[in-house]
Amino acid sequence: MNTDEETLKRRRDKFSKEATLQIRNDLLRDAALLSRSSSDANLETIINDYAAREKIVRELEQLFQSRDNDALLEHGLRKLREVIVRRSSSDYKNDSKFVAQIHKIYSMSYEFYLGKNNTKLYSILQFLYEQFPGLKNEDGYSYDDVLIIFCSHISKDIYECLQVARSSISKSSMLLVQLSLIYTDRIDSSASWFEILARFRQDSLIYQFLERTKIIAEMELRCLNDCNLVYRQISLKAVERVWYHNLPIVESDDELRKKWKGSVIINSKEEMILMRKK
Structure with missing residues (x-):
């Protein structure tokens, strides 16, 4: 190997090592996930360090707006959801800053999977329903409402739909049960289904969910x-x-x-x- 080739090889090796180290030190781009690794320094940092999580959240918000790297966005959202699930609810229920992070992460996750992956969408809605009943998005619409409709219109499970509605504190729950029964059991005409839908604003979680699915x-x-x-x-x-x-x-x-x-x-x-x- 001549001198020029050796120099070029050293440069490539150096660049490769630097790039690998840079990725490992990047908490968002690091490939480690809790579901794949029981112990990892970067993951421990994310679990225990609010500032580290907040930095990732801000990066994800930028990716969510630009949508120029959906693979990285999905990876980052999954990484943070796994961290949240790993933490006991008693750890964050009294931590208002952590709760605010959770709301941002799950709101972005909901929007990301809406109309794409119903299995992951259901797990997101179920978590919010169990851990934060009555949680609303920035426009004041309840995610509990969406779960009611998901159970009837996507899962075709009217029993679970009624269970969620009974325990929901949403003022719209009974109206959504009527919408659900028209869809699943045809208790009224399809025109009545649209009559009920017309009561919801077109930018509401319910309307957007039914449109995008x-x-x-x-x-x-x-x-x-x-x-x-x-x-x-x-x-x-x-x-x-x-x-x-x-x-x-x-x-x-x-x-x-x-x-x-x-x-x-x-x-x-x-x-x-x-x-x-x-």
């Missing part, structure tokens, strides 16, 4: 099927007003045409008319 689109289709049974013909505007209660339609007009079982015509007023399948 495609439940609203599913209920729109159920409405169309009900309309096909009830009407010989009906305008799309009437469906929007009477059945969807003027809520924004998730599906485009073209998608609605495809899903409507009958024919579609455009009348002289350029309104879309849905005709019953013969």
